[in-house]
Amino acid sequence: xxxxxxxxxxxxxxxxxxxxxxxxxxxxxxxxxxxxxxxxxxxxxxxxxxxxxxxxxxxxxxxxxxxxxxxxxxxxxxxxxxxxxxxxxxxxxxxxxxxxxxxxxxxxxxxxxxxxxxxxxxxxxxxxxxxxxxxxxxxxxxxxxxxxxxxxxxxxxxxxxxxxxxxxxxxxxxxxxxxxxxxxxxxxxxxxxxxxxxxxxxxxxxxxxxxxxxxxxxxxxxxxxxxxxxxxxxxxxxxxxxxxxxxxxxxxxxxxxxxxxxxxxxxxxxxxxxxxxxxxxxxxxxxxxxxxxxxxxxxxxxxxxxxxxxxxxxxxxx
Amino acid sequence: xxxxxxxxxxxxxxxxxxxxxxxxxxxxxxxxxxxxxxxxxxxxxxxxxxxxxxxxxxxxxxxxxxxxxxxxxxxxxxxxxxxxxxxxxxxxxxxxxxxxxxxxxxxxxxxxxxxxxxxxxxxxxxxxxxxxxxxxxxxxxxxxxxxxxxxxxxxxxxxxxxxxxxxxxxxxxxxxxxxxxxxxxxxxxxxxxxxxxxxxxxxxxxxxxxxxxxxxxxxxxxxxxxxxxxxxxxxxxxxxxxxxxxxxxxxxxxxxxxxxxxxxxxxxxxxxxxxxxxxxxxxxxxxxxxxxxxxxxxxxxxxxxxxxxxxxxxxxxxxxxxxxxxxxxxxxxxxxxxxxxxxxxxxxxxxxxxxxxxxxxxxxxxxxxxxxxxxxxxxxxxxxxxxxxxxxxxxxxxxxxxxxxxxxxxxxxxxxxxxxxxxxxxxxxxxxxxxxxxxxxxxxxxxxxxxxxxxxxxxxxx
Numbered sequence: 067x068x069x070x071x072x073x074x075x076x077x078x079x080x081x082x083x084x085x086x087x088x089x090x091x092x093x094x095x096x097x098x099x100x101x102x103x104x105x106x107x108x109x110x111x112x113x114x115x116x117x118x119x120x121x122x123x124x125x126x127x128x129x130x131x132x133x134x135x136x137x138x139x140x141x142x143x144x145x146x147x148x149x150x151x152x153x154x155x156x157x158x159x160x161x162x163x164x165x166x167x168x169x170x171x172x173x174x175x176x177x178x179x180x181x182x183x184x185x186x187x188x189x190x191x192x193x194x195x196x197x198x199x200x201x202x203x204x205x206x207x208x209x210x211x212x213x214x215x216x217x218x219x220x221x222x223x224x225x226x227x228x229x230x231x232x233x234x235x236x237x238x239x240x241x242x243x244x245x246x247x248x249x250x251x252x253x254x255x256x257x258x259x260x261x262x263x264x265x266x267x268x269x270x271x272x273x274x275x276x277x278x279x280x281x282x283x284x285x286x287x288x289x290x291x292x293x294x295x296x297x298x299x300x301x302x303x304x305x306x307x308x309x310x311x312x313x314x315x316x317x318x319x320x321x322x323x324x325x326x327x328x329x330x331x332x333x334x335x336x337x338x339x340x341x342x343x344x345x346x347x348x349x350x351x352x353x354x355x356x357x358x359x360x361x362x363x364x365x366x367x368x369x370x371x372x373x374x375x376x377x378x379x380x381x382x383x384x
Numbered sequence: 385x386x387x388x389x390x391x392x393x394x395x396x397x398x399x400x401x402x403x404x405x406x407x408x409x410x411x412x413x414x415x416x417x418x419x420x421x422x423x424x425x426x427x428x429x430x431x432x433x434x435x436x437x438x439x440x441x442x443x444x445x446x447x448x449x450x451x452x453x454x455x456x457x458x459x460x461x462x463x464x465x466x467x468x469x470x471x472x473x474x475x476x477x478x479x480x481x482x483x484x485x486x487x488x489x490x491x492x493x494x495x496x497x498x499x500x501x502x503x504x505x506x507x508x509x510x511x512x513x514x515x516x517x518x519x520x521x522x523x524x525x526x527x528x529x530x531x532x533x534x535x536x537x538x539x540x541x542x543x544x545x546x547x548x549x550x551x552x553x554x555x556x557x558x559x560x561x562x563x564x565x566x567x568x569x570x571x572x573x574x575x576x577x578x579x580x581x582x583x584x585x586x587x588x589x590x591x592x593x594x595x596x597x598x599x600x601x602x603x604x605x606x607x608x609x610x611x612x613x614x615x616x617x618x619x620x621x622x623x624x625x626x627x628x629x630x631x632x633x634x635x636x637x638x639x640x641x642x643x644x645x646x647x648x649x650x651x652x653x654x655x656x657x658x659x660x661x662x663x664x665x666x667x668x669x670x671x672x673x674x675x676x677x678x679x680x681x682x683x684x685x686x687x688x689x690x691x692x693x694x695x696x697x698x699x700x701x702x703x704x705x706x707x708x709x710x711x712x713x714x715x716x717x718x719x720x721x722x723x724x725x726x727x728x729x730x731x732x733x734x735x736x737x738x739x740x741x742x743x744x745x746x747x748x749x750x751x752x753x754x755x756x757x758x759x760x761x762x763x764x765x766x767x768x769x770x771x772x773x774x775x776x777x778x779x780x781x782x783x784x785x786x787x788x789x790x791x792x793x794x795x796x797x798x799x800x801x802x803x804x805x806x807x808x809x810x811x812x813x814x815x816x817x818x819x820x821x822x823x824x825x826x827x828x829x830x831x832x833x834x835x836x837x838x839x840x841x842x843x844x845x846x
Contacts, residue, residue, distance in 0.1 A: 073526060136842060139498040142520045143842070152836055157829055158811075220667050244602070244664025246820055331605060332664055333815025348487035349807030351840045352517060 116169070133360045137353035149357035158334040159343050163365075166338040167323075169254050170317030176258045177313045178306060181265030186298055188266070189273045203263035210260065214326025217256045218243060221327075243251075243328050246335035253327050253336060257320065265309045272300055272305025300382075307377035313371070318366050338364070400662030404618045405605040409560075431697075433739070446740040451506035453489050454482040457691040457761050460586060461555060462507065464760020469747055476740050479813070486606060487807070490516075499521045502730035505741050508556055509725050510542035517839075520546040524729040531746040541795040542723045542800050554663050554751040556763035558689040558722035558772075558799060559785040561708040562612035566780070568681045569705075576707050576712035580649070587658050590681045594834025596660035598653055599680035600817055601671035603664070605810040608817055610684035611653070612809065617720040617795040618711030621642050632845040633838065637827040647823035647830075650816040658661070664818060678699040684709070686722060688764040690781045695761070706784040707820030708794075718784070724768060727781040765789075803841065806833030 131158070133149055135142040184202060189196045205213065219228045220241035225295030242252040280301065284293040319339035324330065328344070329338035339362050346355035452462055460478065466478045481503055483489045486801045491511065497517060508514065517523070525548035526532060532540070532549055532719035543551035562583075569576070572593055577583035587597035588827040630643075637643045653659060654814055660666070660680050672689055674680040676697040683689070689707060694701045708719025727748055729741045754772040757763065762778055765785045766811045774782065788794045797806050809830055816826035823827035838846035 086801050136840060138516070138518070140521065148839070152839065154387060155832075156836075158834060191812075222662070224662050224665075241664060244818075276779075329605065331811060331814055332602060333811055334820045335815075335818045335820065345808065348491065349837070349840075350487075350490065351807075351836070354836075 069221065075276065078380070088167040107325070112317050127355050130360060133357035135353045137356070138350065139352060140379045142353070150361070152354055153358045153361060156342060158330075158337045158338075161247070161334055161338040162339050165250055165336060166318055166320075166340075168271075169250060169257075169320055169338060170305065171253045172251065173257045173261070173317045173320075174310050174313035176254075177262050177265040177269070178260050178309050180258065181269050181309060182299070182306070184262070184266050184296055185269030185273055185302075189270055199266070202266055205264040207258045210322040211326050213260050214323045218327045221252060244332055245330055247330065250336045251330055253324055255263065257317070257323055257329070261313060261316070265313065267303050268309050268312075269302060272302035276301045288369055303382055304379065308383070311374060314373070315370055319362075392417050393554070400743045403418045432834075444736060445475045445477070446736055447479060448479055448505055448737060448741055450480050451493070452480055452508065452520055453485040455485055455688075456695070457764075458507065458555075460691070461693070461757045461763075462760065462763035464756045464758070465554075465748060466758075468752065468756030469744060472747065473740075473743070476744065478744065483488050484562070492741050493517065497730060500732050503725055504737050505744070506735045507725060507727050508551075510539075510551060510723050511797075512544060512610060512803045513804050514551070514726075514728075517821075519550045521730075522547055522731060523550040524731055524733065524742075526550060526729075526742070526745065529742060529746070531749045533603050533719060533818040534749045534751075534770055536770060539723060542796075543726050546821070551728045552745045553724035553768050554748055555619045555688075555724040555757065556754075556767045557724055557765040557789070559708070559765050559788070560610060560708055560720045560722055561684070561706060563674055563683045563685050563687070563689060564705050565674055565681050565703055565782060566705045567703040568678055576705075576719045577710050580645075580710045583710050583715075584652070584656075587656070587682075591657065595678070596658070596674070597682060598660075599666075599671045599674050599683040600653070600656040600659040600663035601666045601668050602814045603666055603670075603812050603819065604668040607671065607685065608650075608666050608813040609810050610686070611649040611817075612813055613797055613799075614684060614709040614720045615646035615711070616798045617708060617715075617718045617793075618645065618660065619798075620795050621670040621711065621713075621716045621718070624724055628799060630798070631802040631804055631843070633835075634845075636834075638824065638831050638833045644823060645825045645827040647813075647816050650813055650826070651819075651823040654817055654819045657840075659817070672696070675704065676703060678703070680721065686764070686786060687781060690779050691764060693762045694779050703777045703780075704779065704781045707779040716793070718791075719788040719799050720794070721765070721785075721794050721796050748764065749784055750777070788843075804834055804838050804842065806830055807836050808833040 132142070134144060134146060136145045136149075156162075164274075175285055177381045188202075192198070221229075223229055223239065225242065226239075226242070228242065228295050232239040243249050251346045276297065281293060284297045287296075319340060321336055321344065324336055324338055324341050325344070328336045330341040339358070343355050343358035343362060346352075346358055411713040425539050425542065441498040450462065452458055454472075459482070462480060469476065469478065483492045483752050485829070493508055494508065494517065502522075508517070527537070527547070527549040531552070535553060538551055540549055543549055543553075564576075568590070572589060572595075574586050575582070578587055601734065610621065619640075623629075623635070623640060626635050626640065626643060630810060635643070637647070662670075666674070668689075671680070671683050672693050673686070673696075675683040676693050677700065689729060690701070690704065690706075693704055708717065710717060727745060727820075734743055743762050747756075748783075749769060751772045754763075754769050757767075758775050758778075763774060763782060765782060766774055766789055768774075774786075812821070813820040815824055815829075822830065836846060
């Protein structure tokens, strides 16, 4: 039975192959090009369109409606823009907006700097570079919640591994997550540790796509510094823009790490927009929370659209 | 509109009960053998026999699913009920499904109720949190059930809405105040404080002796609210109309000095360095451990923590005592109490399951039911079932609640008297207790938070 089906596979697919195996490479290339050029019938788009409309467009429109209501899950009542007025009066909102910006700038900035330096190192002729690439990428694969819980334990002021280690060197470690001055930065550092692997991969791809000629010239002109400063930095600009955009959007929407590590505390000192909104859901103020999400949606759009346009104008052709 | 009006009326009725009737009601559960003992003895007896007396439910095997929070103490208590009920009704199997506590649990319960996916029965708070479930639309009215007569009348308003009664109490009352280490008190020659000034003086002595005077466990933010919430007995002594005025937006924390005192206590504790070293990172579990081991002398907490301490530190439980949070005047010293959480039946439970559920609720609201709960875990305080008594084996900290209940110098917490309760209180109390905000700022922030909640509930006057 099994062998029968297996045998049917290649035999069945053979007629689908457009050209005999002996066809020239050039012919095959031409064949594929014509297929790309021919456009699909419109109903080909339908499945994707249905999924997009049902899962994205409808809930988005519904949430605009619910943001105008008092919604208890049991009943809804239209109350106009009251939710928006209430949300913008939220005492933790100003601090939350500031924290969100700080978090977005700090994480995306560090990811660019560290990611670019690591990528430069790991595209050089280093013997252990593949091992190092894997090690640095590994945290990306771990669940954010697990990372948050683990680091919350590691950063405990007196029993955590970090402060215990500092103690060995006679350093009195800070209150990583309970001092309002540094709690947000502690979480941002963990975010960088977890997310720098993605930046690294993008930068490696960017650096590897730089034509070898530039490096040859740089080798004649001077040493490693010239190579880094005058070849890698300017010519991986596209990668830099991608990393900044992705990590900045990620930073603005950040929630999981903040929530598992500090829950916005102590008090409201590490609240970001997303955690402020989540607390409204928690309290059962579903309409108010949805209004908050509409505000966040608009805020992210207002920040990211100009940023992307700015970058698009400065993209370089290699 | 009618819903809120009735809700307010219910709250007002309960408020009227508070001072006098409450103590009278609880007296029934004390050892005092009075006229009330006679009727209460017969009622539970009939309730206890009714499950076995009806053969219809026993004929067909029924499985009931019970949605409960994941607290260890709750689980142990409910398991006690399930084990005892299995002996009376072998055909009824009760399975527990757990959900996280706190606001995440609230949302799960609301979602299941509104989508019709609720389990056959569920365990949930009474008072203001119950009102948010729209009980008259979502829950089965139990007011016609005979076993409602077993429950003390003072409790019923906390599980009522629009004239219906929806739940049966599934734990003891809880004292909210200060758990303290009696061994430290004996060693340091301290007296149980009757006023806040005495409490502060004790703490100064303890700090000099190198013992952390008060445990704060701000990693579990809900634990930070006790100084404010457990102060309500003192608030209503100073301003008897506070609950009613607060509900209709006439009194607030920031403009009522007696109400603001709770926030001031948090600020004082921070300013004077009463907390232990890791107060920001310690959890509820740490707090219980530190109190039991005597590294902290006091822990502001609800008495359900006593059950965990008894389970986790059986050799230390005799060292733990309880006193109400002291106010300004020794003459009016008293305690704030929390009403028991209850078990409810959603309207989606029907047929044989509904019959089985009602009979199980009859068992919960009976004296044998309270004994089964006590067998599961040490009770947090006296039950509100007529004729029930606390076993002699209860920890000392629980016995310490009885004088407040017998003496009548107690008050239900504000959340049982008013539907208004701001959701961010725990963050605000952490901020004040960590020195990030002053008491006045905290009270003001909480008033804004309360206003938001009242508007979201569409309460009149806001």
